[in-house]
Amino acid sequence: RFAYVNGAYVPHEHASVHIEDRGFQFADSVYEVIYLYKGKLIDAEAHLKRLEHSLNELDMDMPKSRAAFMVTIKELVRRNRVKTALIYVQVTRGSAVRDFSYPENTMPSVVMTARRVAPFDANVPLKGIKVMSLPDIRWARCDIKTTSLLAASMSKQKAQDNGFDDAWLVTDDQFVTEGTSNNAWILREDGRLQTRKPSHEILNGITRQAIIKLAGQKGIEILEDAFSLDEAKKAKEAFVTSSSACVKPVIQIDDTTIADGKPGLFTQQIAKIYADFLEE
Ligand code: PLP
Numbered sequence: 061r062f063a064y065v066n067g068a069y070v071p072h073e074h075a076s077v078h079i080e081d082r083g084f085q086f087a088d089s090v091y092e093v094i095y096l097y098k099g100k101l102i103d104a105e106a107h108l109k110r111l112e113h114s115l116n117e118l119d120m121d122m123p124k125s126r127a128a129f130m131v132t133i134k135e136l137v138r139r140n141r142v143k144t145a146l147i148y149v150q151v152t153r154g155s156a157v158r159d160f161s162y163p164e165n166t167m168p169s170v171v172m173t174a175r176r177v178a179p180f181d182a183n184v185p186l187k188g189i190k191v192m193s194l195p196d197i198r199w200a201r202c203d204i205k206t207t208s209l210l211a212a213s214m215s216k217q218k219a220q221d222n223g224f225d226d227a228w229l230v231t232d233d234q235f236v237t238e239g240t241s242n243n244a245w246i247l248r249e250d251g252r253l254q255t256r257k258p259s260h261e262i263l264n265g266i267t268r269q270a271i272i273k274l275a276g277q278k279g280i281e282i283l284e285d286a287f288s289l290d291e292a293k294k295a296k297e298a299f300v301t302s303s304s305a306c307v308k309p310v311i312q313i314d315d316t317t318i319a320d321g322k323p324g325l326f327t328q329q330i331a332k333i334y335a336d337f338l339e340e
Contacts, residue, residue, distance in 0.1 A: 064172040095304065101130075152169040226240055246287055265301055278333060298313065
């Protein structure tokens with residue numbers, strides 16, 4: 061396995077950045093996870109655009125052009141001989157003497173890895189997950205995809221310690237923001253599909269955006285608006301989306317079973333629509 065570190069492809073076990081790297085000390089860094097499906101990079105352009113958004117919000121420029129990123133990603137894929145994989149891309153502000161304010165003229169660190177995964181298959185019944193609602197203790201700029209992931213990590217761990225698979229994060233007024241690493245969706249009783257609209261409170265998922273478009277083309281009505289935890293528990297179906305999970309049914313929220321505790325038919329249909337898009 062090879063990783064990419066600042067211009068070089070190095071054996072994964074030897075890939076490292078300096079201890080003074082601000083990504084390490086301050087989580088002063090942003091990332092993307094891009095799905096490589098059967099040799100095809102899914103929505104890579106949108107991921108790189110979002111990477112640029114994240115960097116710009118931290119007063120950083122893209123260290124190289126999107127086209128140059130694509131060349132590196134493709135070379136990493138080639139060297140790792142992967143067909144279906146998760147491509148991890150991280151950019152940090154670089155190394156500097158430790159100081160809270162941004163140092164000037166640092167060389168950003170750019171690292172990438174490729175990890176083989178099984179291809180998403182919507183032709184088999186999907187496995188549902190159980191989610192635990194937990195207070196959203198993350199910061200106020202969740203639209204920036206930073207590696208400051210401790211709050212999400214703590215939440216997922218807490219959910220798992222309680223016998224759940226993941227957490228759904230909830231605001232003080234009891235509205236669901238998103239999962240720890242995915243966007244949250246419900247099928248409302250009125251048949252509309254609902255997911256929170258983009259804001260500083262969530263990451264605007266690339267998979268989320270793809271599904272809004274694809275479902276819209278199929279005539280499925282979508283409501284982009286916050287739903288409460290209570291509404292989620294009353295939903296006909298629920299699921300999460302992300303580049304790594306694609307579409308995953310939610311079959312339980314806290315003590316409440318959703319869709320009789322089985323992955324719903326509608327969710328399976330959304331998964332099929334997304335799988336067809338991956339195959340295009
Ligand atoms: N929300 C959060 C907090 C995430 O970390 C992620 C992905 O990692 C998502 C949503 C889904 O985003 P995407 O579909 O672009 O992978």
